[in-house]
Amino acid sequence: MPDTPSIPPVPARSRTVLVTGATGNLGRELLARLHARPAAVRRLDRRPVGPRPGVESVRGDLTDGGSVRAALDGVDTVFLIWPLLDTAPAGPLIAELAAAAPRVVYLSSTAIDDDAVRQSDPIVQVHADMERLLRDAGLRPTVLRSxxxxxxxxxxxxxxxxxxxxxxPDTARTAVVDEGDVAAAAVEVLLRRGDDADRTPYLLTGPEPLGRADQVAILGAALGRELRFEPVPADAARARMLADGRPERLVDALVTASLRRPESRLVTDHVERLTGMPARSFAQWAVGHGAEFGRRP
Ligand SMILES: NC(=O)c1ccc[n+]([C@@H]2O[C@H](COP(=O)([O-])OP(=O)(O)OC[C@H]3O[C@@H](n4cnc5c(N)ncnc54)[C@H](OP(=O)(O)O)[C@@H]3O)[C@@H](O)[C@H]2O)c1
Structure with a gap:
């Protein structure tokens, strides 16, 4: 496992952080945590959002270079996600980042195998390609692999x-991580700076590898219900996801990931080293999110 880079704290001056993916599961947690810190926050939104105290929303799209250029004006640090399934449309974004040269913190994946020529599936390949594109553009990104x-x-x-x-579809066991922990770790990295910080990826994991059946059983315990997971063969899973209206390319990527992504035993302490708090378990996450699964108060 690579060493966690050590990052010296920066003076608590206000810095402008541009957050991408702010409406997403991770982005919402990140915004909530950044709000309490001495940072000016700007978010890149594809659709208008209502005013939020202390947060500026700029309309834009990660695939539209002009909107990215406008959003980067005066920005010191970017929290970057790449939610698309290929990197071909990333050219304008990378060019604008290279021109503006902010500090970039990129949210990647622990499933990357640094020794592999090709990654296990298209989703992991995209993250490996984005890391390389950012480095090749001279941006020296700080990489958070989640x-x-x-x-x-x-x-x-x-x-x-x-x-x-x-x-x-069943998937290989992996140390599922609370998105709130990833967000908390990201805040610490976003608001600090160190010259030698941008070399080694952080590997953000939960405390134990879990399979789908484990997660469903843990959710059941949190909801006070007997729940079970029933694996569905890849063909049937694909047909069902398509019938649900999910885009074909995404469905194929998810099915390929379920078939090809290997089991991971990786468990790190990087969440704790960044945030001072141990990574939360899936059981703790499930208790906190019961209402979203229909648990009555
Ligand atoms: N989920 C995982 O297990 C995992 C693991 C490792 C890394 N990651 C990375 O983490 C990212 C965030 O995960 P999440 O679960 O928070 O995703 P999510 O809930 O699906 O949110 C995706 C976000 O991306 C935004 N977005 C999509 N296309 C965009 C575009 N063309 N331009 C600008 N914004 C766009 C969406 O905005 P709209 O509201 O406009 O759609 C939304 O805010 C993923 O995209 C992935 O790259 C995820």
Missing amino acids: DTLASNTLGWAAQLRAGDVVRG
């Missing part, structure tokens, strides 16, 4: 309102 976010299980909420079984 394990599977616990919030992905919110996709089961509709099934769990209808019954006690979660059906879906």
